[in-house]
Amino acid sequence: MTSPTVHPAQLIVDLGFGFIVSGALATAAELGVADHLEQGPKSAARLAEDVGADAASLYRVLRLLASAGVFSEDGDGNFALTPASELLRTQAPGSLRSAVLMLTQDIFWAPTGALTQTVRTGTNAFERIFGKPFFDHLASNAAAGATFHRGMSSLSDLENGPIARSYDFSGCRQVVDVGGGHGGFLIEVLRSTPSVRGVLFDHPHVLDEARIAAEGLSERCELVAGDFFQTVPSGADAYVLKRILHDWSDAVCVDILRHCRRAMAEGGRVLVVDTVIPPGSAPHGGKVLDVMMLASLPGRERTEEDFRKLFAQAGLRLSRVIPTPAALSITEAVAV
Structure with a gap:
């Protein structure tokens, strides 16, 4: 359904030009323009000196972004921060600068340019573009990997607290965060429910940067190294899979879920934290993420029925879907 204020022809043209705005946003983020506006408005010429850019070119990029509500421009050609561009400042609470740099890097951009071939062939x-599958490429390319992990942390830090507080963990003695990265989500679970003990489970090189100790939670949380494609720690009451299953094919997801099913304590549950695409044609962030997955990874975003089928194959039953203030939902499964 189109907006009543946008002519259908203009809608198509605007969507076609969308990549230009993404490129301009990435440029402003990479140059750190917002950081140089923290003390007040500046001209493009002054900003160009600050960031090491061509003044005329920078002006044209900022003019476009100002028209979209990112930055503002006054009558004298000075640019200032807006609530949107505040989030591009490196040190701003909830900064999205790293997220923008992640979302606009070539691991997503280049495969999207080949989307027609993907749709034709499935x-x-x-792998044709980068020579390796997605996560193998990140492991072998330090710069791409760092940009990706910083960006994911940036996105996750915004959503971890609200999601963790959307679920009642009080009935859990122990929670395992499977592929939990540096522990951002598990930290919020432990903060929200003081009776819970946690296990942060991930590869050794990931756990090297875990934030559990820095948050003073080492006595309540164990770091366990391993590979969720092989096994997961046993005996917990809840196994969290946050932004994990959407990276993988159905067959791989069933294997991961089976590991959790075999490991969990009696009466335990699996909590999948991913988008759940609703029926209908209304806009939903999961639909955008789903096409990103289609272009770059073997995974997908799923509907409630998709999750129901995955769980059934793994010996689990979907018990409920819990919405959260974030774009993700908590899909709970219990043993059959």
Whole structure:
């Protein structure tokens, strides 16, 4: 359904030009323009000196972004921060600068340019373009990997607290965060429910940067190294899979879920934290993420029925879907 204020022809043209705005946003983020406006408005010429850019070119990029509500421009050609561009400041609470740099890097941009081939063949072009599957490429390319992990942390830090507080963990003695990264989500679970003990489970090199100790939670949380494709720690009451299953094919997801099913304590549950695409044609962030997955990874965003089928194959039953203030939902499964 189109907006009543946008002519259908203009809608199509605007969507076609969308990548230009993304490129301009990435440029402003990479140059750190917002950081140089923290003390007040500046001209493009002054900003160009600050960030090491061509003044005329920078002006044209900022003019476009100002028209979209990112930055503002006054009558004298000075640019200032807006609530949107505040989030591009590196040190701003909830900064999204790293997220923008992640979302606009070539691991997503280049395969999306080959989307027609992907739709025709059912196989994405990532390995053809980069020579390796997605996560293998990140492991072998330090710069791309760092940009990706910083960006994911940036996105996750915004959503971890609200999601953790959307679920009642009080009935859990122990929670395992499977592939939990540096522990951002598990930290929020432990903060919200003081009776819970946690296990942060991930690869050793990931756990090296875990934030559990820095948050003073070492006595309540164990770091366990391993590979969720092989096994997960046993005996917990809840196994959290946050932004994990959407990266993988159905067959791989069923294997991961089976590991959790075999490991969990009696009466335990699996909590999948991913988008749940609703029926209908209304806008939903999961639909955008789903096409990103289609272009770059073997995974997908799923509907409630998709999750129901995955769980059934793993010996689990979908018990409920819990919405959260974030774009993600908590899909709970229990043993059959």
